Amino acid sequence: MKNAKFKMMSRIERLFMLPFTFCITAALAAGCGYQFRVEGAGPTIGGAKTAVSQEPQPRLVIRALENKSFEPNLEARYTNYLRHEFSSGSGVQVVPDSEAADLVLTGQILSVSVPTLSFSLTTTLESRTEVMVLVKIEETRTKKVVWAQTAKGSSEFYITPDLQFNRALQNRAMEQAGRFAAADLAARFLIHVESGGLNKPAAAPVPIVPAEK
Secondary structure (H helix, E strand, C coil), rough: HHHHHHHHHHHHHHHHHHHHHHHHHHHHHHHHHCCCCCCCCCCCCCCCCCCCCCCCCCEEEEECCCCCCCCCCHHHHHHHHHHHHHHHCCCEECCCCCCCCCEEEEEEEEECCEEEEEEECEEEEEEEEEEEEEEEEEECCCCEEEEEEEEEEEEECCHHHHHHHHHHHHHHHHHHHHHHHHHHHHHHHHHHHCCCCCCCCCCCCCCCCCCCC
């Protein structure tokens, strides 16, 4: 009976001692210079890298926009917005007009409007600046239009009792609306380039229909 109890206790003690023995063994192995290592590249977040095209980007010249609106002195600023946005990410390399280019962008500021958003019985409380820009891109050698697009930008501003300050707010809203329109055009042209659209005939620019109120 005593031998059976002794054997049972020994078995239980061995079970409790196994994890302790394993820890000591692992510590000694680490002290002797053995380490657990995972070789090779680890998992890549987002999957494999996308192959980068080795073809050079087309060179694009952006000409000064023509101002068809009743708001003066917008053409230089809006042209600079287009140059900045197309340089940042449109699938092309923007170059000065004096350099050789594959493509040329021309366009027009079609309209600028300032509709009222909210008002009281006596005054306007909030307005919006809306601008419409039309651009087209053609090949410099063949004069073939490869892309044409209309874009609309808008920005809101509040009306204050100070008329001079209101004009400053409206000018700032017009600038922001112009940046939005330029960014939209650059993003659309990037999609056009990546989908191989430069090798296809250009479609007519899609008119923007104002939403019903």
